[in-house]
Amino acid sequence: MKRNRVSIKDISKALGLSNTTISFILNGKAEEMRISAQVTERVLAYVKEVGYTPNYLARGLVTGxxxxxxxxxxxxxxxxxxxxxxxxxxxxxxxxxxxxxxxxxxxxxxxxxxxxxxxxxxxxxxxxxxxxxxxxxxxxxxxxxxxxxxxxxxxxxxxxxxxxxDNEQAMYEACKHLVERNRKNIALITTDSRQTQMISRLEGYKRLIKERKLNEYILSIPYENRKERLQSDFEDFIKKYPKLDGICFATNYLAVGGLEVMRNLGLKIPSKIAVVAFDDNEVLRLFQPGITAVEQPLxxxxxxxxxxxxxxxxxxxxxxxxxxxxxxxxxxxxxxxxx
Amino acid sequence: MKRNRVSIKDISKALGLSNTTISFILNGKAEEMRISAQVTERVLAYVKEVGYTPNYLARGLVTGxxxxxxxxxxxxxxxxxxxxxxxxxxxxxxxxxxxxxxxxxxxxxxxxxxxxxxxxxxxxxxxxxxxxxxxxxxxxxxxxxxxxxxxxxxxxxxxxxxxxxDNEQAMYEACKHLVERNRKNIALITTDSRQTQMISRLEGYKRLIKERKLNEYILSIPYENRKERLQSDFEDFIKKYPKLDGICFATNYLAVGGLEVMRNLGLKIPSKIAVVAFDDNEVLRLFQPGITAVEQPLxxxxxxxxxxxxxxxxxxxxxxxxxxxxxxxxxxxxxxxxx
DNA sequence: CTGAAAGCGCTTACAG
DNA sequence: CTGAAAGCGCTTACAG
The missing domain is CATH 3.40.50.2300 (Response regulator)
Structure with missing residues (x-):
């Protein structure tokens, strides 16, 4: 399997030099070690000729x-x-x-x-x-x-x-944008996750809601069975709060799934409900209407x-x-x- | 850096056994090598206690x-x-x-x-x-x-x-579907690539066209600068052939880019032009109208x-x-x- | 300027 | 049942 591979030992033997010299040259330490230009050249030429490449496993074992x-x-x-x-x-x-x-x-x-x-x-x-x-x-x-x-x-x-x-600020601004578009009843669709980025987004939402003295509408979808849960829970949620006129989705798959639900329900965007998504992507860009989104600078x-x-x-x-x-x-x- | 890691040598020393014995046990060869159950147990317990994990680099060097x-x-x-x-x-x-x-x-x-x-x-x-x-x-x-x-x-x-x-058949069927929906002037939007999957898709298209005695309309977009080229070339192409009533996109990014162009041109799908895409994804599912697509069984x-x-x-x-x-x-x- | 030798952490004939 | 020893392919003090 690897018998045909050339090793440093093969090179040193063929050239009548030591492993050390070959290794130094290979690692660009020729000058530092004051190895003669001729030797260096000869080694490099031979290495090229036989197509030697180092074994990273061995190197890794030594160098860590x-x-x-x-x-x-x-x-x-x-x-x-x-x-x-x-x-x-x-x-x-x-x-x-x-x-x-x-x-x-x-x-x-x-x-x-x-x-x-x-x-x-x-x-x-x-x-x-x-x-x-x-x-x-x-x-x-x-x-x-x-x-x-x-x-x-x-x-x-x-x-x-x-x-x-800056998740907190990003979500704050996303919601603020909805308020500026005259939305009064803004919901956040998020996950039940305790991850910091999700918590910050939630806080951004809450800050805006509090600041503008609006009502809080939060739907939290469990990560488990998120597809099915999004379908059913989100539909129930929308029906429960017919006054909703703005929705923020806290992450990409919630937006994609949620938009599909909204379409199936025949909800008009933005006339009935305005929508902002978190994390931009092609789906949001090509959706009809195009979905306003927080873009992460990837x-x-x-x-x-x-x-x-x-x-x-x-x-x-x-x-x-x-x-x-x-x-x-x-x-x-x-x-x-x-x- | 790795000084604190336990090695087989450490274990054999601590337990008064040889590296060989430890290695055999670690590799599940205890029975095969007829190592006593007690020794095996003792080693395994110790290994667990000190949290030994093998160095894959070293193992790889030996085993290849x-x-x-x-x-x-x-x-x-x-x-x-x-x-x-x-x-x-x-x-x-x-x-x-x-x-x-x-x-x-x-x-x-x-x-x-x-x-x-x-x-x-x-x-x-x-x-x-x-x-x-x-x-x-x-x-x-x-x-x-x-x-x-x-x-x-x-x-x-x-x-x-x-x-x-089966790219050839997949594209053949995609185009056949368009014919069955009464489309007469069907275009293929593909790349200039010589890759086999693209060639087969092209052949599937050609087979259908020939079989039904239709006109061939093929637009080939270079892979280089594909974004810009898709924009300009595709727009020109559509304008050049106003009779087109069906389009097959040969791969996913062509469909996404192409649909955007079609929307900007105000082309009605499917009344003016029917569309089939290759390689299904969320964008196609959520696009308005939903885009018929060849799904690969990933x-x-x-x-x-x-x-x-x-x-x-x-x-x-x-x-x-x-x-x-x-x-x-x-x-x-x-x-x-x-x- | 260059080399002999030890060692990285493992596996595996070979020997008993 | 278990161990001593060689070797995987490399790097690097140490010595001259």
Whole structure:
């Protein structure tokens, strides 16, 4: 299987040099080690000729580095995650790193298992969209000086790097936009999750409602069976509150499912109910009418995440000061909020 | 960094046994090697106590196995790829394998680089959505007995496993559906790509057109600058052929972009032009009117891909007989093709 | 300027 | 039933 692969030993034997010399040259330490230009040249030429490539496993065993980043998302099938994955991959690639990814589907036990698996495989750093109950494991990573960046949501109990958006403000502005479009009875459709990003969005909604002295209408859909529950619970909710004239969906799949329900009910958007969604995507853009949405700056997030991780990776450990960055979002106004 | 990790050596020392014994027990070979139940128990208990986990790098170096599968897609940000990725990951996970993925963005040089990088990292098998010019590299993998499964498209010049859909028939039926809805002037919007799946779709279209003695209208959009080109070229195309009453989009992003253009032009679907898209997704389902689409059986594909790969992985090489499987698709009829 | 040697953490013939 | 030893392919003090 790998017998045909050339190793450093083969090269040193063929050229009558030592492994050390070959290794130094291969790692660009020729000058530093003051190896003669001729030798260097001869080795490089031979390496090229036989098409040698290093065995990263062996290198990793010695150096403890694999140039791999473990990337843990909730579900790679969700467009938010797949798009940011695509951008992160691109950025990581530029920095010489590869990505191993896996999805937790929101389950803590799966997440825990993944972190451990990644560790056993010697990934150099972690990008994690955390589930609940990961505090201990992530603290441990930090203690072991393994760089970690959380994104999308964070764990309040522990001090670690976090890149996300300003969820509270984003939702506040989304709802404010509805008020400005003369909506008085604004509902928030959210999940029952205790994740920080969802809580912040809820708070943004509440702040606006309180500030404007409006009535609060909140529907919380359990993550389990979310598809069916969204159908039934949301329909009941709408029927229960016929006065509703504005709706904010707190995350992408709620908007997609909710819009379908609204269409089936024959609710006119925006004349009867104005709609704002969180997390822009093609569905919202092409929906008729186009749906006003909070856009997350994916590219910027991806860049910040990788930059932060690369710095720590170079340091060989997490920076003393953890960063906690909440990027502002942009509200893309479309027809669903009238004019 | 890893000093604090327990190794087999630590265990054998602590327990007064040899590395061999520990290794055998850890690898479930205790019975086979007739190691006493007491010793086994003692070791297992200790391993649990200290929380030992094996170093996969070291294991990989010796065994040549890493339990990792390299997954090469065109672009993980494309919903087709992200969804199948999600399913493949799930299936692979069940079989004890992890996925490393990366995107080629359709570039052969990137694809080549990725395959080599994966090889250097010792992945056990490959799932590849190939670009052009990969024949040599993939043949080489096969020679080295590294299992490979191609998907979505294949390379006619080489004999390797392939899982895909029956593109020719799928497109034939999509167009036939338009004919049955009394459309006479049916266009195909496709890409200039020479990829097998696109060629087959083109052939399916041509077969139908020929069979029904209709006029051929084909617009081919270059992959480069596809967004802009779709806008301009498609608009010109529609204006040039005012008689068009049916359109087939040959792949997902063409449909999404094309529908937007059609909307901006105020073209009525389906009264003026009926539309069929290839590769179903939420955008098509929620578009107004709902867009009739060819659905790819993603779950089935994912399962076939992984099953095939796991068999070969167990064999330690590609099976003698390569399989070339084209799964039938399903046409989901919605309002965009009238009734 | 270059090399001999130890060691990363594991597996596996071989030996008893 | 269990162990000593070699080896996977690399890096890196240490020595000269």
């Amino acid at each position: 580095k694999t140039n791999t980043i473990g990337f843990i998302v909730e579900n790679i099938g969700n467009p938010f995650f797949s798009q940011i994955a695509s951008l992160i991959e691109e950025q990581a690639y530029k920095g010489g790193y590869k990505i191993i990814y896996s999805s937790t589907n929101g389950q803590s036990d799966k997440a825990l298992e993944l972190i451990r698996m990644f560790r056993d495989r010697g990934v150099d750093g972690y990008i994690i969209c955390p589930t609940e109950k990961l505090e201990e494991e992530i603290s441990q990573l930090k203690e072991e000086n393994r760089p970690v960046v959380l994104f999308d949501r964070f764990l309040p109990a522990i001090d670690s790097h976090y890149i996300g958006i 590219e910027e997030m991806a860049k910040l995440i990788i930059d932060r991780l690369l710095v720590d990776l170079k340091l060989g450990k997490s920076a003393e000061k953890t960063i906690h960055k909440e990027i502002p979002t942009r509200l893309i106004v479309r027809e669903s909020t009238g004019n | 196995k890493t339990n990792t599968i390299g997954f090469i897609v065109e672009n993980i940000g494309n919903p087709f790829f992200s969804q199948i990725a999600s399913l493949i990951e799930e299936q692979a996970y069940k079989g004890g394998y992890k996925i490393i993925y990366s995107s080629t963005n359709g570039q052969s040089d990137k694809a080549l680089e990725l395959i080599r990088m994966f090889r250097d990292r010792g992945v056990d098998g490959y799932i590849i959505c190939p670009t052009e010019k990969l024949e040599e590299e993939i043949s080489q993998l096969k020679e080295e007995n590294r299992p490979v499964v191609l998907f979505d498209r294949f390379l006619p010049a080489i004999d390797s496993h392939y899982i895909g859909i 779950e089935e594909m994912a399962k076939l891909i992984i099953d095939r790969l796991l068999v070969d992985l167990k064999l330690g090489k590609s099976a003698e007989k390569t399989i070339h499987k084209e799964i039938p698709t399903r046409l989901i009829v919605r309002e965009s093709t009238g009734n």
